[in-house]
Amino acid sequence: MATLEELRVELDKIDNQMVELYQKRMNVCREVGDYKVKAGRKVYDRQREQEKLADVASKVDNDFDKNGVRELYTQLMSMSRKLQYQKLVEAGALGRLPFIQIDSLEKDTARVVFQGTEGAYGEAAMHQFFGEDVNCFHVRTFRDAMTAIEEGAADYAVLPIENSSAGPVNEMYDLLDEFENYIVAETILPVVHTLSGLPGTTLTDIKRVYSKAEALMQTTGFLNDHADWQQISVVNTAIAAQKVVKDGDKAQAAVCSAYAAKIHGLEVLADNINDEPDNCTRFIVVTNQKVYLKHASKISIEFELPHQSGAQSGSLYDLLSHFVYNNINMTKIESRPVKGKQWEYRFFVDFDGSLEDAAVKNALRGLREEATNLRILGNY
């Protein structure tokens, strides 16, 4: 029987041959890339890859090896595609992305919409970003705000997308998909919730608590200590405060900001009731134009997996590998169900970069060919 050392010598010999063949194969792929640049052909040929996988699998005789060579060739072909996308970038064959760079947002003259009413966290986020004197108005729902932007009734909307303790605002992701609006900026607002009621209310009077679902989620610890209180979700924390005032019933309270309590005439019954002391919400600034600021450093995209995703190519893993191969730092991924398609998902990915970066163009090119319904949601 051969010794380990002898077997390793044998492996080294084979690997030398394999590396040489790998380079030979990639050199041919380079030529394929040149041909495709000239001919304006797409890099990805799904049918050819599927035939290739079937062919190499047919050349080995057991299932373990069939899986092995399929996996190996999936990787080889994926590498080959990435090389070819690079060729397209080098040849300037990518064209322009339909986004225009701007120097600044005209904050002084802009008309801005937020969701809720006076005292909403969205209003505070808007002032944080656009300043105190901003020309603004408010609407009842996120959908109303997105419609106002799409129709041009406002230039910008300031809307919550994610909270540090309760996670994503799912509805916003769905609306970003549904509307032709784009993210141009973001602002992070510290969020401190209070329990507020009519002046003179004591905790023992309370039977019902109103707030936005996300705010109820962020104050679960406090609310669980009062398990007999009914929790009722409304569209906005400041609208909850307004309702408590309007109904004039001491059995009702709202989870809202101290500012919302103050301007609507409520008394703070318990302050700082959020579960996380550093609770904050990330708001996005949305507009109806495909623009991005000069020093933008983050990109948001969405895509779906291709329908007849064969066993190997077109999987989430394959699509995300475009970030890895282009050295792009992916910072976030969310998924949302695709309406009308059971167990199919749409992915929302954030990553570092600018739409001018060659690496970004390269990754987007690959994703555009290999994913379904790729959309750039903004560079900010």
Ligand SMILES: C=C(O[C@@H]1C=C(C(=O)O)C=C[C@H]1O)C(=O)O
């Ligand atoms: C090399 C090509 O480009 C891509 C890579 C392939 C490969 O590495 O074998 C096969 C099909 C294409 O998706 C080609 O079109 O032949």
